[in-house]
Amino acid sequence: MTHAASIQASPDGERRPGAIGDRHLRLVAIVLALIGLGVASYLTYVHYEDIRPVCGLGGDCIKVQSSEWSKLAGIPVAVLGLIGYAIILASLFVPGEEALIAGALTSLVGFGFSAYLTYRELFTIDAICPWCVASAIVMTLLAIVTTTRLLLSPSDQRGALPYVG
Amino acid sequence: MSSEPRQTRQQRREAARTARVEAERAQAAAVQRRRRLMTLGGVLAAAAIVVVVAIVVSGGGGGDKASDRPAAAQNASGAIPGQKESSEMLAGIPQQGIYLGKPDAPVRLVEFADLQCPICREYSLQALPQLVQDYVRTGKVRMEFRNLSFLGPDSVKAGRAAAAAAKQNKLWNFAHVLYFNQGEENSGYVTPQFIDRIDKAAGVDAAEADAFAKSAASQEPLGAANTLANQYGVNATPTILVGKRGGTLKAVDADATDVGAYKSAIDAALGQAAG
DSSP states (O other), rough: OOHHHHTTTTSSSOHHHHHHHHHHHHHHHHHHHHHHHHHHHHHHHHHHTTOOOOOOOOOOOHHHHHHHHGEETTTTTTHHHHHHHHHHHHHSSOOOOHHHHHHHHHHHHHHHHHHHHHHIIIIIIIIOOOHHHHHHHHHHHHHHHHHHHHSSSOOOGGGOOOOOO | OOHHHHHHHHHHHHHHHHHHHHHHHHHHHHHHHHHHHHHHEEEEEEEEHHHHHHHSSSTTTTTOOOOGHHHHHOSSSSOOOOOOHHHHTTOOOOEEETTTTTTOOOOEEEEETTTOOOHHHHIIIIIHHHHHIIIIITTTTEEEEEOOSSSOHHHHHHHHHHHHHHHHHHHHHHHHHHHHHHOTSSSSSOOOOHHHHHHHHOOOOOHHHHHHHHSSSHHHHHHHHHHHHHHTOOOOSSSSEEEEETSOEEEEOOOOTEEEEHHHHHHHHHHHHEE
């Protein structure tokens, strides 16, 4: 049974199947946020240590990282990604609707900006950085998962109750 | 016999109660659904605003957007941006090809840069003038400009024109003026007209430079810079290497605008050269 099916199958009264679905979604989000955190940490590390990133699949990471879109208001986008993934990850361990909103908002912002950067890579910089594409994919999946949780998570997990997976 | 109507009434009451509970539940679910959709709408709107602001800020930021600059170079009726600054910075300092400063200076500074690279622009505009003033003008450092051209076709066009300027011992003027007028990466802004204006502002004979830039010889310095970059393990631009003359060069690990870090590295090399 897929997550979506388990959520739709929620009976009116008991939201148990929905609750299981949400728990699965949360676990998926944690794994995705950890992957994103790893990618962003690596890109931040190579940025500050001035190291040539491992850049397979015919990519050109240096070209992308030397471009004017590698920074936002003077801050490397790798650092912004790191902060974004950290916020998303933290939100997954905090109970309440505010945390769901914070997670969804951060990942939607990340998705939007990643889409813009990928567009710049393809059409302006004319080079692809596989790490950046990986981050964009992870952020897209996180946006889907966190938005789904915001819409469908059971009410009994939205209060300020201890929230352990 | 008398229990049957009572049971029916009870059943009816039960059914009514179930229907009421169902209706209340459905209403509550509808309210919750509406509330969640409104929350999602708010989150989407907030995310869209943040993304739009981020996109506006990105790519140079504020009033210093790269896309605004080439127009400045092409439309200016009088002096071209950077013309005055570069001639003031370099006045009276000997230039020979890719070199700036006296040949017998005790310390050597090698800059690996792409003329399209925005961080190289930051270094050139914010750190270089101070370093030239304090170290090159005083005969302590000789600088070397190694032009990489990996960012795209505009980098190659600018690089070949820079090689032509180097042939006239005007490379440092050319590069400095070009950085002032650097455009949006690979937007095709490095046109013959753009180069012509940069040449004139840098004091380069444009016709002679154009002829050289079109020749195969103008590719050679770009290839040599690339070979040297590989040799030194240069993997990003700008990379600044510093060392005493004839000694080993070491990359300076600093932000492009961190003049203090470059000064420290040069001072250390001067100390080694003296010792």
